[in-house]
Amino acid sequence: MKKLIRLKDTRIGLMTILVVLFWLKTLFAYFMDFNLGIENVFQFLILLINPLATTLLTLGIALYFKRSRFFYPVLGAIHLINSFLLYLNVIYYREFTDFMTVATMTGYSKVNQGLSGSSLALTNLHDVFYWLDIVIIILLMLFRKIHFDPRAVNHRLAFSITSIAILIFGVNLSLAEMSRPQLLTRTFDRTYLVKYLGLDSFTVYDALKTTQTDHLRKTATKSELEKVKAFTDSHYASPNKSMFGVAKGRNVFVIHLESFQQFLIDKKVNGQEVTPFLNSIYHGSNTYAFDNFFHQVGQGKTSDAENLLETSTYGLSQGSLFATLGSDNTFQAAPAILNQRAGYTSAVFHGNVASFWNRNNTYKNLGYQYFFDASYYDTSGDKATGYGLKDKLLFKDSVQYLQRLQQPFYAKFITVTNHFPYDLDDEDKDSSFTTVDTGSDSVDSYFETAHYLDQSLEEFFTYLKKAGLYDNSMFVIYGDHYGISDTENKKLATALGKSSDDWTSFDDTQLQRVPLMFLIPNSGGNGGISHTYGGEVDVLPTMMHLLGISSKRYIQFGTDLFSSDHDQVVAFRNKDFITPNYTSISGVIYDNSTGKKITPTGKVKAELEADQEKVSKELSLSDSLNTKNLLRFYTPKAFKAVDATSYNYSDGLDKAISIEKKLGSKSTSVYSENNNKSTVDEYFTDAPEATSASTDSNRIKITNPDDSGN
Ligand code: GP9
Ligand code: MN
Numbered sequence: 001m002k003k004l005i006r007l008k009d010t011r012i013g014l015m016t017i018l019v020v021l022f023w024l025k026t027l028f029a030y031f032m033d034f035n036l037g038i039e040n041v042f043q044f045l046i047l048l049i050n051p052l053a054t055t056l057l058t059l060g061i062a063l064y065f066k067r068s069r070f071f072y073p074v075l076g077a078i079h080l081i082n083s084f085l086l087y088l089n090v091i092y093y094r095e096f097t098d099f100m101t102v103a104t105m106t107g108y109s110k111v112n113q114g115l116s117g118s119s120l121a122l123t124n125l126h127d128v129f130y131w132l133d134i135v136i137i138i139l140l141m142l143f144r145k146i147h148f149d150p151r152a153v154n155h156r157l158a159f160s161i162t163s164i165a166i167l168i169f170g171v172n173l174s175l176a177e178m179s180r181p182q183l184l185t186r187t188f189d190r191t192y193l194v195k196y197l198g199l200d201s202f203t204v205y206d207a208l209k210t211t212q213t214d215h216l217r218k219t220a221t222k223s224e225l226e227k228v229k230a231f232t233d234s235h236y237a238s239p240n241k242s243m244f245g246v247a248k249g250r251n252v253f254v255i256h257l258e259s260f261q262q263f264l265i266d267k268k269v270n271g272q273e274v275t276p277f278l279n280s281i282y283h284g285s286n287t288y289a290f291d292n293f294f295h296q297v298g299q300g301k302t303s304d305a306e307n308l309l310e311t312s313t314y315g316l317s318q319g320s321l322f323a324t325l326g327s328d329n330t331f332q333a334a335p336a337i338l339n340q341r342a343g344y345t346s347a348v349f350h351g352n353v354a355s356f357w358n359r360n361n362t363y364k365n366l367g368y369q370y371f372f373d374a375s376y377y378d379t380s381g382d383k384a385t386g387y388g389l390k391d392k393l394l395f396k397d398s399v400q401y402l403q404r405l406q407q408p409f410y411a412k413f414i415t416v417t418n419h420f421p422y423d424l425d426d427e428d429k430d431s432s433f434t435t436v437d438t439g440s441d442s443v444d445s446y447f448e449t450a451h452y453l454d455q456s457l458e459e460f461f462t463y464l465k466k467a468g469l470y471d472n473s474m475f476v477i478y479g480d481h482y483g484i485s486d487t488e489n490k491k492l493a494t495a496l497g498k499s500s501d502d503w504t505s506f507d508d509t510q511l512q513r514v515p516l517m518f519l520i521p522n523s524g525g526n527g528g529i530s531h532t533y534g535g536e537v538d539v540l541p542t543m544m545h546l547l548g549i550s551s552k553r554y555i556q557f558g559t560d561l562f563s564s565d566h567d568q569v570v571a572f573r574n575k576d577f578i579t580p581n582y583t584s585i586s587g588v589i590y591d592n593s594t595g596k597k598i599t600p601t602g603k604v605k606a607e608l609e610a611d612q613e614k615v616s617k618e619l620s621l622s623d624s625l626n627t628k629n630l631l632r633f634y635t636p637k638a639f640k641a642v643d644a645t646s647y648n649y650s651d652g653l654d655k656a657i658s659i660e661k662k663l664g665s666k667s668t669s670v671y672s673e674n675n676n677k678s679t680v681d682e683y684f685t686d687a688p689e690a691t692s693a694s695t696d697s698n699r700i701k702i703t704n705p706d707d708s709g710n
Pocket of ligand 2: 258259301302303480481
């Protein structure tokens with residue numbers, strides 16, 4: 001104790017005390033206020049050390065000041081700033097379940113709002129701990145219990161301390177990389193950065209990123225937009241007259257089948273169909289399905305698919321566009337276009353935390369009016385898996401909200417149960433379904449979770465038919481990206497009746513097909529399975545044309561799949577591409593009909609070179625459009641820029657009900673049309689969790705992205 005008392009009277013001693021105090025305060029915040037989702041001891045250890053490096057580094061700056069009248073104020077100020085930043089985030093987190101970005105602090109961000117007037121209400125009794133040490137130190141100074149040490153710390157020592165801090169940071173970073181590869185490049189959720197590197201590092205990293213983006217945007221000019229527009233204009237494909245407006249005025253259900261690949265369709269294992277319900281839709285006479293449709297996502301996985309589908313632009317070459325640019329970018333996306341051109345209400349239903357992939361912010365810029373995230377559902381006990389509410393429950397528990405939306409609506413459901421590692425609780429397994437035995441756990445269970453997803457859809461559709469929603473809707477059903485990664489494909493090969501011995505990159509590429517179906521009930525039975533080649537970027541113009549809305553005035557990289565002008569060269573995010581006849585992987589060309597490498601000559605060579613050039617140009621123009629935020633320079637005819645600040649997702653149900661009330665007899669919600677009676681009871685699910693009482697434990701945790709199978 002005496003030693004400790006003496007410690008405070010030396011400069012190094014006082015600094016050490018502050019380092020320890022701030023370290024403890026940060027850990028206190030980690031465990032008491034933030035929900036960082038610690039999954040294992042390793043992550044716990046990283047969490048313990050991550051505040052140390054930056055605390056030592058920042059407080060260590062004071063040691064370079066020789067005079068005590070500089071040393072003490074600088075040391076105090078740094079401790080104060082650190083504590084302030086921490087506390088600000090604690091308060092912010094309580095309101096937004098997210099961390100403060102530099103853009104928020106500087107008031108630059110449009111959506112990631114600053115704290116509202118109610119911040120006082122967000123304080124908590126235990127907040128005393130964030131300030132107690134500072135009060136005590138000030139008192140000790142006032143009562144001269146801390147003696148100012150006139151002896152300057154020599155620069156060698158100061159430098160050693162800085163070096164130690166940097167070393168600890170290095171260790172921290174490598175441990176983080178081990179637990180979570182590509183932490184800094186894949187950018188998915190701010191929570192990850194805080195969890196692995198701490199709050200200070202997150203803030204610095206975010207500041208660097210913001211400066212980078214800012215710079216790109218400031219130097220951007222309108223002429224760059226014109227280049228992009230010239231490109232998309234020249235590739236525009238006019239609608240197929242027989243398809244234009246086929247689904248005009250209908251509700252749109254976008255059903256995002258997580259990690260769902262095309263090979264699951266019509267697939268039988270042990271004599272049983274894996275997805276009988278989806279197969280029946282696929283073959284239905286009112287379904288327009290595509291069997292050469294490819295995902296085009298990059299590191300942003302689900303979020304990239306969402307971006308491709310709803311903006312008809314590509315994701316980024318690195319990281320997730322939603323996470324990197326979603327908070328501030330200008331979009332001309334499906335929800336806004338459908339709302340402005342045809343009065344659609346827009347909503348997303350997804351049982352994971354809102355901050356995942358920065359959806360909470362990005363959706364506002366896309367123009368989504370409602371976002372029903374995990375907070376709207378009971379995700380306790382075994383109702384959820386790592387990525388959120390189980391699919392059967394997601395569909396069932398969404399109905400209470402869905403029935404309140406004004407029609408026509410554009411409603412997107414993002415499923416999660418069919419996500420790596422494809423864990424399905426025993427209670428959710430269909431006892432009459434036996435999966436394959438390939439020797440790969442993920443491949444084997446993939447069929448089981450896909451089967452579960454299929455059942456959940458059947459239950460949902462049964463309800464929709466009862467509630468009268470089926471006939472006046474269009475269903476856009478798609479798989480977002482692969483579920484089985486290239487490394488597991490050889491194991492998968494046997495289940496597909498192929499040999500793994502001569503498996504090539506060509507075969508991997510073949511498996512990047514995902515389903516795409518437009519189901520338009522009672523539309524004349526002219527559906528069928530088209531072999532047209534296309535990718536996710538083509539969905540928006542195709543869908544708009546089905547709804548009878550011209551896409552001509554918008555900047556979109558995709559083209560209508562039904563159009564005779566549709567371009568069948570499908571670009572992958574890494575500049576590889578596939579055409580109906582050839583596949584190009586890292587510049588190596590394969591013949592699709594034989595799967596063998598070829599050396600093209602003459603006309604074919606010239607054609608493929610032109611295709612490659614187009615693919616590269618398209619990707620780079622899309623990148624320039626998004627990273628430089630060029631759409632802010634462009635206002636399509638009659639388009640009103642989305643005002644992200646006008647959306648608030650916290651009281652969705654109340655908002656929908658009050659609109660219903662205001663409209664009175666003009667309300668078109670399912671609830672109103674059902675004589676103000678709920679349709680919730682019409683829903684049947686066999687999910688055992690639906691009837692179980694809720695428990696406190698919450699299974700949704702921020703899942704490690706390595707789990708996404710990369
Ligand atoms: C998370 C879910 C999964 O909310 O959408 O995302 P993914 O890992 O597939 O990108
Ligand atoms: Mn996904």
